[in-house]
Amino acid sequence: MRLTDYLKSNFYDAHELCSLLKISLEQLQLWQESSIFPNASYSIDNLIKCSSYLGLYECVEVTDYYPRAALDWGQMLIKHEVQHSSHAYELFQNKYITTLKACADRGIVSDDDKFGDDLIEHIQQVWQQYLCSKYGVISQNGAVEEVVYIDLGRSLVDALTEDRTSNSVPPEDRALLHEALKLLNRALSHNASHEKHNSLRYQYIESVMQKYDLSTR
Numbered sequence: 001m002r003l004t005d006y007l008k009s010n011f012y013d014a015h016e017l018c019s020l021l022k023i024s025l026e027q028l029q030l031w032q033e034s035s036i037f038p039n040a041s042y043s044i045d046n047l048i049k050c051s052s053y054l055g056l057y058e059c060v061e062v063t064d065y066y067p068r069a070a071l072d073w074g075q076m077l078i079k080h081e082v083q084h085s086s087h088a089y090e091l092f093q094n095k096y097i098t099t100l101k102a103c104a105d106r107g108i109v110s111d112d113d114k115f116g117d118d119l120i121e122h123i124q125q126v127w128q129q130y131l132c133s134k135y136g137v138i139s140q141n142g143a144v145e146e147v148v149y150i151d152l153g154r155s156l157v158d159a160l161t162e163d164r165t166s167n168s169v170p171p172e173d174r175a176l177l178h179e180a181l182k183l184l185n186r187a188l189s190h191n192a193s194h195e196k197h198n199s200l201r202y203q204y205i206e207s208v209m210q211k212y213d214l215s216t217r
Contacts (some may be wrong), residue, residue: 006192007042010140011065014040021074036077036088040064041136067133067142092130092144093123099148108179110155126151138200140189149187150200156180157204161212164203169212181205181214 007013018025031037042065050057082088100115109115114122126147129135139146160169160177169177184204191199208214 003192003194004044007044007065011041011067012070014064014066017066017070017074020071021078023074023078031074031077034083035085035131036082037074038066038070038131038133038136038142041067041133041142067136067139069141069143069146070136072143089124089127092127093120095144096123096126096148099145100152103148103152103183106179108152108156108176108183110152110159112155112159115152115155122151138189139187146187149183153180153184153187154200154204157184157208161208164208164211174212174214177212178214181208 012020014025014028018028021028028037032039044063044065046061046063048059048061050059076082076091077088080087080091082091097119100119103109130144130147133142135147135150136142139150156176157164157180160173160180181204184201188201188205189199190196190201196202
């Protein structure tokens with residue numbers, strides 16, 4: 001699949017996103033300058049050469065692409081009339097903690113301090129990464145729930161496999177490892193073709209499943 005086809009199939013371009021949110025491009029830029037909305041996941045510069053009866057014309061067109069869940073985040077900003085980064089962060093933090101608790105209720109828990117005593121500090125760091133659109137690239141839709149699934153899933157895989165270096169996984173740990181892989185499978189992007197080999201999906205799902213003879217079913 002061509003990169004442009006991949007982006008059009010999995011992302012909104014800036015004009016589409018603004019149209020769905022019923023805001024202007026200027027408003028979107030203001031949100032980003034105010035640190036309440038993530039940057040574009042991908043920015044494509046196209047050099048266009050146009051030939052016609054009147055001659056040759058060249059120009060560069062820039063197209064920004066945003067993950068599908070950017071629509072949900074924008075709608076939440078509008079619903080809550082968010083204008084300041086502290087308010088946006090509060091909404092993000094609440095969603096993160098609620099999702100983390102839902103995982104804990106299902107028995108999916110990590111002993112990592114970043115999900116315990118250091119949780120608030122960790123969420124603050126993740127918020128900055130969210131605004132930079134790290135998760136708009138590595139997750140399927142850029143949703144806050146997916147952010148949690150990726151954070152928690154990676155932590156569990158690393159803990160249960162000694163950072164993916166152990167030769168085997170004890171039988172008593174395999175059930176939790178399966179749950180971690182399921183979280184990651186729900187959240188991690190399938191990525192554009194040029195990114196697949198270096199992607200987290202390859203490193204944390206495909207390679208782990210093959211090395212430890214696992215399945216996400």
